[in-house]
Amino acid sequence: TLDVSGDLIAEADQGLTVTLSNPSSPSTITTPSATGTITNDDISSVSLGLSPTAIEEDASGVMTFILTRDNTTAETPALTVNFSTTGSATPATDYVASATGSVSFAAGNNTTTVTIDPAEDSTVEIDESVVRTLTSGRGYIVGAPNVATCNIINDDASTISLAGAP
Numbered sequence: 001t002l003d004v005s006g007d008l009i010a011e012a013d014q015g016l017t018v019t020l021s022n023p024s025s026p027s028t029i030t031t032p033s034a035t036g037t038i039t040n041d042d043i044s045s046v047s048l049g050l051s052p053t054a055i056e057e058d059a060s061g062v063m064t065f066i067l068t069r070d071n072t073t074a075e076t077p078a079l080t081v082n083f084s085t086t087g088s089a090t091p092a093t094d095y096v097a098s099a100t101g102s103v104s105f106a107a108g109n110n111t112t113t114v115t116i117d118p119a120e121d122s123t124v125e126i127d128e129s130v131v132r133t134l135t136s137g138r139g140y141i142v143g144a145p146n147v148a149t150c151n152i153i154n155d156d157a158s159t160i161s162l163a164g165a166p
Contacts, residue, residue: 044069045143089128
């Protein structure tokens with residue numbers, strides 16, 4: 001029996017080899033070594049943040065959704081996390097997103113980002129929103145907060161002309 005010390009760190013599975021030698025007489029060793037795998041049973045919890053929470057549609061900046069996972073070390077494997085996008089803003093018309101549907105954490109990293117770049121236009125419209133929600137997937141649990149809403153603020157104005165009688 002080989003006892004494994006558990007931990008709470010999300011990491012890659014680990015291999016091990018046990019080698020037997022120098023048996024006491026009259027015993028013999030017919031298979032001197034065996035290999036096995038310690039399977040990781042810990043997963044990360046992923047949460048979602050946003051900065052800034054609002055931006056004008058013609059602004060030069062972007063809104064950044066920040067995904068954070070816990071339980072990471074330098075040995076934590078890469079992870080792909082799923083999300084859905086809703087809201088009143090229309091993709092490719094009102095904004096351009098750096099990713100749609102999923103984003104990946106590099107191995108060992110505990111944060112990754114997705115940006116929203118508002119599209120410049122001259123249409124007078126109501127303020128619009130982009131809502132990102134983390135969705136379930138393999139290798140992680142959805143933590144809290146798991147929803148972030150960014151607002152694209154209209155910066156166009158209407159011009160009203162009144163024609164008077166001569």
